[in-house]
Amino acid sequence: MIKINNLKFSYVGNKDFIEIEKFSIDGNGIYSVIGENGSGKTTFFKLICNIIDFKTGEILLFNKNIKKIKDLSRMISYIPQNIYLHHDFPVRDFIKLGRYSRMDLWGNLNSFDEKELDDLLDSLGISHLKNKTCYSLSGGELQLVQLARAIYQGGKILVMDEPFSNIDHKHRKTIVKIIRELKKEKLILISTHDLGISFNISDHLICLKNGRIVEMGDADTISLKLDFIFEAKIEFLKIDGLFYFKEGE
Amino acid sequence: MKNKNFFFYLLFFFLISYFYLNFRMTSYVIDIRREIFYLRFFRYFLCIFTGIVLTTSGSVMQVIFNNPLVDPYVLGISGGALFGFTLSSIFFRGNLFVSLLFSFIFSILASLISLSFSLSLKGEKKITVLLSGLLTNILFSSLVILLSIVSKNNSTSLFYSMMGSLNYPFIRTNLNFYLFVGFFLILSIFLILIKSKELDMISINEEIAKTSGVDVKKNFYILLLVVIFQTSIIVSFTGVIGFVGMIIPNIIKISGQTKNREIFFNSIIIGAALVLLADFISKYSFQYEIPIGVVLSLFSLPLLFLIVKINFENL
Amino acid sequence: MKLKNINIFLILFFYISVFSQRIVSLAPNVTETLFYLSYGDKIVGRTSYCDFPPEVKNIKIVGSFIEFNFEDILSVKPDIVFFSNNLTPKAKTFLEEEKIRYFDVKMENITQVVEGMREITKILDKDFDSTKIDTIVKRIDNIKKQNDSLKILVEVSQQPFIVATEESYIGSILSRMGFILPKIGYNEKPYVTFSFENVLSFKPDIIIFMHGYKKSKNKYSILPGYKKIKFIFLDHQQIDVFSRPGPRILESIDLLEDLLL
Numbered sequence: 001m002i003k004i005n006n007l008k009f010s011y012v013g014n015k016d017f018i019e020i021e022k023f024s025i026d027g028n029g030i031y032s033v034i035g036e037n038g039s040g041k042t043t044f045f046k047l048i049c050n051i052i053d054f055k056t057g058e059i060l061l062f063n064k065n066i067k068k069i070k071d072l073s074r075m076i077s078y079i080p081q082n083i084y085l086h087h088d089f090p091v092r093d094f095i096k097l098g099r100y101s102r103m104d105l106w107g108n109l110n111s112f113d114e115k116e117l118d119d120l121l122d123s124l125g126i127s128h129l130k131n132k133t134c135y136s137l138s139g140g141e142l143q144l145v146q147l148a149r150a151i152y153q154g155g156k157i158l159v160m161d162e163p164f165s166n167i168d169h170k171h172r173k174t175i176v177k178i179i180r181e182l183k184k185e186k187l188i189l190i191s192t193h194d195l196g197i198s199f200n201i202s203d204h205l206i207c208l209k210n211g212r213i214v215e216m217g218d219a220d221t222i223s224l225k226l227d228f229i230f231e232a233k234i235e236f237l238k239i240d241g242l243f244y245f246k247e248g249e
Numbered sequence: 250m251k252n253k254n255f256f257f258y259l260l261f262f263f264l265i266s267y268f269y270l271n272f273r274m275t276s277y278v279i280d281i282r283r284e285i286f287y288l289r290f291f292r293y294f295l296c297i298f299t300g301i302v303l304t305t306s307g308s309v310m311q312v313i314f315n316n317p318l319v320d321p322y323v324l325g326i327s328g329g330a331l332f333g334f335t336l337s338s339i340f341f342r343g344n345l346f347v348s349l350l351f352s353f354i355f356s357i358l359a360s361l362i363s364l365s366f367s368l369s370l371k372g373e374k375k376i377t378v379l380l381s382g383l384l385t386n387i388l389f390s391s392l393v394i395l396l397s398i399v400s401k402n403n404s405t406s407l408f409y410s411m412m413g414s415l416n417y418p419f420i421r422t423n424l425n426f427y428l429f430v431g432f433f434l435i436l437s438i439f440l441i442l443i444k445s446k447e448l449d450m451i452s453i454n455e456e457i458a459k460t461s462g463v464d465v466k467k468n469f470y471i472l473l474l475v476v477i478f479q480t481s482i483i484v485s486f487t488g489v490i491g492f493v494g495m496i497i498p499n500i501i502k503i504s505g506q507t508k509n510r511e512i513f514f515n516s517i518i519i520g521a522a523l524v525l526l527a528d529f530i531s532k533y534s535f536q537y538e539i540p541i542g543v544v545l546s547l548f549s550l551p552l553l554f555l556i557v558k559i560n561f562e563n564l
Numbered sequence: 565m566k567l568k569n570i571n572i573f574l575i576l577f578f579y580i581s582v583f584s585q586r587i588v589s590l591a592p593n594v595t596e597t598l599f600y601l602s603y604g605d606k607i608v609g610r611t612s613y614c615d616f617p618p619e620v621k622n623i624k625i626v627g628s629f630i631e632f633n634f635e636d637i638l639s640v641k642p643d644i645v646f647f648s649n650n651l652t653p654k655a656k657t658f659l660e661e662e663k664i665r666y667f668d669v670k671m672e673n674i675t676q677v678v679e680g681m682r683e684i685t686k687i688l689d690k691d692f693d694s695t696k697i698d699t700i701v702k703r704i705d706n707i708k709k710q711n712d713s714l715k716i717l718v719e720v721s722q723q724p725f726i727v728a729t730e731e732s733y734i735g736s737i738l739s740r741m742g743f744i745l746p747k748i749g750y751n752e753k754p755y756v757t758f759s760f761e762n763v764l765s766f767k768p769d770i771i772i773f774m775h776g777y778k779k780s781k782n783k784y785s786i787l788p789g790y791k792k793i794k795f796i797f798l799d800h801q802q803i804d805v806f807s808r809p810g811p812r813i814l815e816s817i818d819l820l821e822d823l824l825l
Contacts, residue, residue, distance in 0.1 A: 049460045073462030080456045086315065087452045088507045097450055101462040107446035107510065133507065153461060277639045284662070285638050338653065409631055416634060418658035532635075536612050537628035 001026050001157065001187050002048065007057035009047060018043055018211040020057070025204065028156075030183045032198035033191040034222075035208035036230065041191040042081055044208060045159050048189070049078045061157070073101050077150040081161040083142050088135040091145055095121070095130075098153035117152060124148050124178060140171025147178065158182065159189045164197055176201055195234070199223065199243040219243065254504065258515060262522040269293055269525050272533070291419035291427075295486060296528050297521040298434055299415065300493070302483045304520030305441050306476040307494025308501075308512055312452045313469050316375045317502075317560050320494030321356075321480040324378070325385025327491070329359020330484035331410060332389045332396070339400045345426055352481040359385050360477055375560075412540030413490035415528050430482060437475045438517075444472060445510040452509065490542050493520060496549050499556045585688060586641055590627060590655075591648035593671055593810035595620060597681055598646075600811030601696060603688055608640040616804070616812075634658050644687065648680075671809045672754050673736030674704055681811075703814050708821050709742045716743040716824075717768035720755055722780040727758045733809040734774070737820055743770070763787070770794045770824065774803050796823055 004023035010016045018040050025031055033041050046052045048059060050066050059066040061075055069075065077098070085094075099113055109117075121127040126144050134142060143163060150158055164172055179188060180201065192198050198205065205222040207215040207229045215225055223243065226234045235246040270289055277285055307320035321327050333355030337348040366381030367374070390411065397407040409416075419427075447468050450458035455465055483490075501515045524541070527548070531541045588609035589595040595614040598607055604619060609626040626636040632655055637645070644665045647655070651668040659666045667687060671680035681697050716738055718728035727746055728735040732754035735745045746766050748756045764787065771784065771793060781795055798806065802819060805812050 046456070049456075051456050051459050071462065073460060076460065078456065078460035080454060082454075085453045087502075089449070089453055090507065093449075093508060094453070097446070097453070097457075098461060100446065100450060103446055105443045107449075149457075278641070281638055281641055285635050288635055288638060414631070416631065416654065418634065418654050418661060420657060420661045532633065536625040538631050538633055 001062055003060040003063070005058050005060070007047065007054060007059060009043065009052070009054040009057075016211070018047065020213055023213055025187070025206075028183055028185060028187055029203035030179060030188045030190060030201055031204045031206060032202035033189065033206045033208055034193075034195065034198055034229075035191075037193075039208040040211040041208055042161055043211070045078070045161050045189065045191065049076055049159055051078070071101060073153060073155070075155045076157040076159060077153040077155050079143075079146045079150050079158075079160045079163060081165075083139075083146045085134050088133050091132050091134055091137070092117070092121075092130040094134055095145060095149045095152055098149040098151075120148060120152055124151075125174070138168075138171075140167045140174075143167055143171065143175065147175065151182070156185075157187045157189070161191055162193070163190060164192050164194050172197070195226075195236075195245045196243060199236075199245075255515060255518070258518045258522070262518050262525075265522050265525045265529070266293070269296075269529055272529070288419060292415055292417070292528070293525070294431070295415055295417055296525045298431065299483050299487055299490065300520035300522070300524035301438060301517045302434060302479040303490060303494040303524070304497045304516035305438055305513055306479050308498035308509070308516055309441055309444075309448065309472050309476050310494075311498055312448045312509065313472055314378055315452070315455075316378055317499055318375065318379060318495065318557065319382070320492070321476060322386075322489060322491035323495060324382040325359045325363045325389060326356045326477055326480050327484050327489045328386045328389035328393075329362075330356040330481040331489050332359075332393050333481070334485040335393050335396050335407075335410070339396060345423060348485050349430070349482055352485040353478060355389075356477045356481040356484070357474075359389055360473065362388070409540050410488035411542075413488040413542035413545075414531075414538065414540050415487050415524075416538055417486050434479060434482060437479050440475055441472070442510065442513055444468065445508070445513060448472075448509040488540075488542070490524075490545060492549050492553060493523065493545055496552050496556065497523065500552065503559075585643045587688075588626060588637060588640060588642040588645045589614065590632060590645060591629070591650055591669075592616070593808040594646045594648050594669060594684070596808060596810040596812060597671070597684060601681065601685060601688075603684075606688075608642060609637060616808075637664075638662065646684070673731055673733060673809070674740065674813060675736070677733070677809045677813055678704070680809075700811065700813055703817060704740070707737070707740045707817055708825055709740075710825055711742060714743055714769040715766060716745060716770040716772065717763065717766065718745070718772045718774060719780065720774045722775060722777050725758050725760070726755050728755055728774070729753065734772075734806045734816070734820075737813075737817060741820065741824065743824075768793065770796065772796045772798065774798055774806060776800065776803075 002023070002025050004020050007018060007020040008016050009018040033044065035041055043052070047054055050072055061069065061072075066072065095117060096109060099109055102113060103109060118127070121130055124144060124147070126141070126148060129137065129141060129145065134145065137145065147160075147163070150160075163175060167175070176197065179190070182188060183203070190198070190202070199219045202219060204216065204218060206213060207222065209229060214229060215222055223236065223238075237244045237246075270286070270293060274282060274285070303320070310319050310321065310324065311317050330352035333351035333353070334348050336355070337344070337351035341347040363381050363385040366384055367378045370377040370381065393411065394407065447458070447463050450461060450463050451465055451468065458465055497516045497520050498512055501512050501519070506512050506515055527541050527544045531539050531544045585606055586608045587598065587603065587606045589598055589607055590611050592611065592614045595607065595610055596616055598604060599617050599619065604617075607620075607623055610620055610623045612625050612628050614620050614623075624636065624640055626640065627633050629650055630652065642664055644667065645659055647666065647668040648671050649668065651666070656666070667683070669680045669683055671677050678697065678701055681700070682694075685694065685697070718732075718734055718738070720726040720728055729747060729752055730736060730739045730745045731752040735754070739745055746758065746762065748758070748762070760783070763784070767787070767789070769792070773780065773796065778797060784790060784793065787793065805816050805819065
């Protein structure tokens with residue numbers, strides 16, 4: 001579904017920051033991007049979502065050049081790293097904005113879409129939030145609302161930048177549950193620093209280092225090369241198919 | 250709760266409208282009441298349009314620049330428009346159409362200067378935009394002063410056009426032209442209203458807006474052009490009136506409105522009512538008229554201080 | 565340009581003599597002139613600066629010197645509106661729209677004062693007996709002269725530094741009295757901005773201050789003949805008289821003769 005050929009990107013005045021010669025993923029599932037801070041995870045996501053523009057190379061979604069796709073919003077939805085809004089906004093209206101491309105002149109949706117929204121909120125278990133405003137929510141609740149907006153937007157690809165940072169354990173579990181449910185019908189790209197989560201939920205892991213993809217594969221393959229990727233000793237245990245990473249001494 | 254507020258504003262507006270149109274009317278002799286009413290009615294509409302345009306363009310700019318402290322005046326757009334207007338009134342003897350055209354062209358020029366200034370400055374965007382606006386304002390206001398000194402014809406009314414005055418002589422034969430201009434103003438306000446969902450998305454988060462299908466850049470330029478258009482028209486009728494466009498949307502936001510459509514509807518009503526009130530004060534508080542900009546600046550100074558304080562704490 | 569306009573209007577309205585005219589005067593000197601020529605009872609509107617003669621107090625204020633309240637002007641139903649060098653484009657448009665006759669009477673130096681008065685009488689009443697104007701003309705002709713060709717500087721304001729030239733009201737009287745006034749540029753304006761270098765090259769013998777700021781005398785102390793210079797400070801009322809070219813020209817001539825001769 002996603003193909004990248006000879007992609008090169010740099011921020012103004014810097015050297016090439018992202019350099020990907022060939023990259024291709026296909027099929028539903030959860031794809032985790034791991035790497036150190038500054039390895040280019042967020043930039044990589046922004047390139048795929050066409051948020052930032054690039055000069056050389058091409059990105060193909062469903063074999064179409066990303067720059068030529070008119071309704072990209074119906075193929076891919078994005079949750080930024082910083083989920084906090086610049087302005088307060090009612091929760092329900094915020095989720096509604098996911099279907100911007102289907103709105104009429106006055107910003108209204110048809111009754112079918114409205115009903116779908118309420119159903120979605122029910123199924124995610126956040127219908128009690130819909131009359132609140134975004135600033136009154138906790139970080140975990142807000143992440144759920146963002147997720148709801150992204151799901152409501154639709155599309156086969158869901159890109160989530162650091163969905164688990166600053167979120168308590170309870171909400172983490174809820175989000176993981178929702179993502180696991182979603183992966184049956186979507187390609188989900190996640191970046192995270194939490195190796196435990198990424199190794200346990202992902203079908204595929206993509207390792208970024210200095211803007212280059214150094215390794216790709218399933219959890220077992222990658223787990224053997226971790227020390228090389230992070231240039232540090234990383235210890236972990238594998239019990240009953242679950243990874244447990246050792247943190248701290 | 251929100252509807253209640255809106256109806257309160259509406260009531261306030263109608264009350265002021267009533268007073269504005271009827272004040273001292275009975276003290277005039279009957280046979281001239283009609284003449285005076287025409288005069289007042291025209292000025293009343295000018296007030297309303299001024300209020301609407303200033304506040305909507307202010308709130309649009311605050312969204313597209315992601316900066317609660319900007320409005321067409323702060324960015325120097327009004328200054329450019331005034332320069333264009335002064336230039337045309339010297340060289341074309343105040344032909345209405347030419348003056349509108351000139352003020353439009355020069356306000357585009359002013360916004361280009363202001364934008365390129367702010368883009369070339371490194372640092373906190375919220376502040377560089379204000380600084381470049383300040384520079385543009387200095388440039389154009391000194392050009393206006395220079396022009397009126399050189400031409401010496403206009404120097405008396407310069408003061409009033411720089412501080413804003415709604416004392417605009419209404420010419421009956423130009424009625425169609427006024428209606429034409431008014432129609433375009435209404436059209437541009439309508440355009441802003443239907444752009445409110447895009448503005449919502451841009452104001453929330455530009456990245457989300459982009460991935461949801463909003464062309465942020467295109468909308469930025471379209472809306473900026475609409476704002477410049479509106480502002481240049483109003484400036485060539487009333488002169489430069491500052492800060493209203495900055496203060497009213499902020500007050501509405503503080504009072505709890507967050508959706509742009511609601512902000513627009515509220516600020517249209519409050520803006521019109523406030524400009525009417527200020528014009529009323531400027532007309533009747535002394536034996537002669539004082540510039541409306543003076544009235545508005547004096548009354549809005551505490552609010553301005555408050556808004557700047559709040560926004561710099563969040564910076 | 566303005567004078568041309570007036571001529572056109574004069575031709576148009578010369579033969580129309582209306583006896584119960586309602587006049588709005590939008591300049592203090594015109595108001596004084598109208599009262600001097602005994603048209604005072606016809607004035608129905610004035611500016612906030614019109615404060616002489618005292619009878620004006622009962623007349624409605626319809627504006628300041630540069631900004632006029634159009635509603636108020638309409639409400640007094642004027643037939644004629646007088647300006648004196650302060651006709652703004654706005655006011656012009658308004659009056660043309662309302663079809664009210666207006667005249668911008670230029671009254672700056674003494675010749676223009678007399679001409680302006682004649683113009684006003686022509687506009688208002690062609691059969692006017694001109695004895696009152698003749699008194700002024702006679703007084704102007706009999707101005708006492710001094711023959712020393714002294715140089716005189718009239719400081720109108722200190723910051724910005726503005727002085728009066730021969731074209732100004734006070735300057736025109738002084739030059740009739742034989743004094744020499746500073747001259748700048750080709751096209752003479754009544755009041756010009758001056759620099760201190762100009763003062764040094766001009767070397768005034770007498771300096772008149774048309775403002776209340778007494779300390780501004782100190783800056784002349786570096787002039788070579790500072791001790792010999794005669795400084796004259798005008799009081800508030802005298803300043804008023806000298807800044808309004810009108811019928812009080814009689815008073816101003818008397819005053820200047822007293823002060824200088």
